[in-house]
Amino acid sequence: MLELYLLLAVMLAAALVASETRNLLAAAVALGLVGFSVAIMFILAQAPDLAIVQIVVETLTVVFFTAVILRTTDVDTTVTQGLKMETAMFVAAFLAFGGLFLALIIGVLQEIPRFGEPVMRIAQEYVQLGLERTGAANIVSAIILDFRGYDTLGEATVLFTAVVGVLTVMRLASRKKPGEF
Amino acid sequence: MIPYLACVLLFLIGLYVVISKRNLIKIVIGFSLIEYAVNLFFALVGFKKGALAPIITQPEQVRMGVARNFVDPVPQALVLTAIVIGLSTTALMLSLAMRLYEKYKTFDISEIRRLKG
Numbered sequence: 001m002l003e004l005y006l007l008l009a010v011m012l013a014a015a016l017v018a019s020e021t022r023n024l025l026a027a028a029v030a031l032g033l034v035g036f037s038v039a040i041m042f043i044l045a046q047a048p049d050l051a052i053v054q055i056v057v058e059t060l061t062v063v064f065f066t067a068v069i070l071r072t073t074d075v076d077t078t079v080t081q082g083l084k085m086e087t088a089m090f091v092a093a094f095l096a097f098g099g100l101f102l103a104l105i106i107g108v109l110q111e112i113p114r115f116g117e118p119v120m121r122i123a124q125e126y127v128q129l130g131l132e133r134t135g136a137a138n139i140v141s142a143i144i145l146d147f148r149g150y151d152t153l154g155e156a157t158v159l160f161t162a163v164v165g166v167l168t169v170m171r172l173a174s175r176k177k178p179g180e181f
Numbered sequence: 182m183i184p185y186l187a188c189v190l191l192f193l194i195g196l197y198v199v200i201s202k203r204n205l206i207k208i209v210i211g212f213s214l215i216e217y218a219v220n221l222f223f224a225l226v227g228f229k230k231g232a233l234a235p236i237i238t239q240p241e242q243v244r245m246g247v248a249r250n251f252v253d254p255v256p257q258a259l260v261l262t263a264i265v266i267g268l269s270t271t272a273l274m275l276s277l278a279m280r281l282y283e284k285y286k287t288f289d290i291s292e293i294r295r296l297k298g
Contacts, residue, residue: 008187116230139235143258155262162269
């Protein structure tokens with residue numbers, strides 16, 4: 001499990017870099033580092049399907065970010081050198097909130113099964129009957145496409161809506177002449 | 182316990198970025214971080230020590246009870262679609278940010294608010 005802890009540390013460090021760097025391209029690359037360490041952690045957690053999807057999605061995410069940043073600007077003008085009073089006070093307030101949040105979360109995490117020992121009441125049935133009822137050797141795809149097909153239908157609707165939104169936003173402005181709002 | 186806490190920390194970093202940064206691209210990055218934290222948390226909740234990926238390689242396995250030695254497939258199935266949805270929402274936010282940049286020539290949300298009048 002040492003690999004998992006190392007990757008978690010890399011992930012948190014990359015997330016901090018992504019949040020604080022002045023160069024937006026570097027922030028996008030750091031976001032990619034977070035995503036790919038999540039993909040490797042999926043492999044370590046025995047979830048190969050998730051790892052495959054995460055690698056594809058993460059590649060596309062970084063490509064999208066890079067495309068937008070190259071068309072616009074790669075300097076985050078809001079990041080200033082030196083510490084401002086306003087920022088320091090906000091960070092202090094957020095640290096207090098984060099500490100409270102962590103304390104509450106630690107209390108909640110005592111209630112769920114410990115790491116590495118899940119309660120698999122529903123899963124037991126899916127694993128026992130999955131191959132017989134659906135003919136899929138991969139239990140995850142049996143759940144997505146068969147046992148919980150309506151879930152997948154709903155999520156496909158969300159996906160479709162988001163894609164329509166992207167197409168609408170990208171088309172709307174390109175029909176107008178440049179300089180006209 | 183520690184892996185769960187790391188997920189919570191990643192969530193908090195993402196939340197911090199979303200509510201404190203004034204750059205639109207940074208805010209989109211913050212949303213992505215939150216999404217990764219939740220996905221990873223779900224995948225880790227289903228993890229079982231010493232278990233295999235939930236793929237049946239031989240039909241006899243089910244009868245012999247080898248199936249007991251699988252990680253939990255339910256959270257994996259839920260996360261699989263959530264990852265793809267995350268990509269599409271990120272793309273939507275990025276396209277909106279790009280249109281805003283074309284209009285205001287800046288990613289700074291306080292500048293955008295001021296120019297509106």
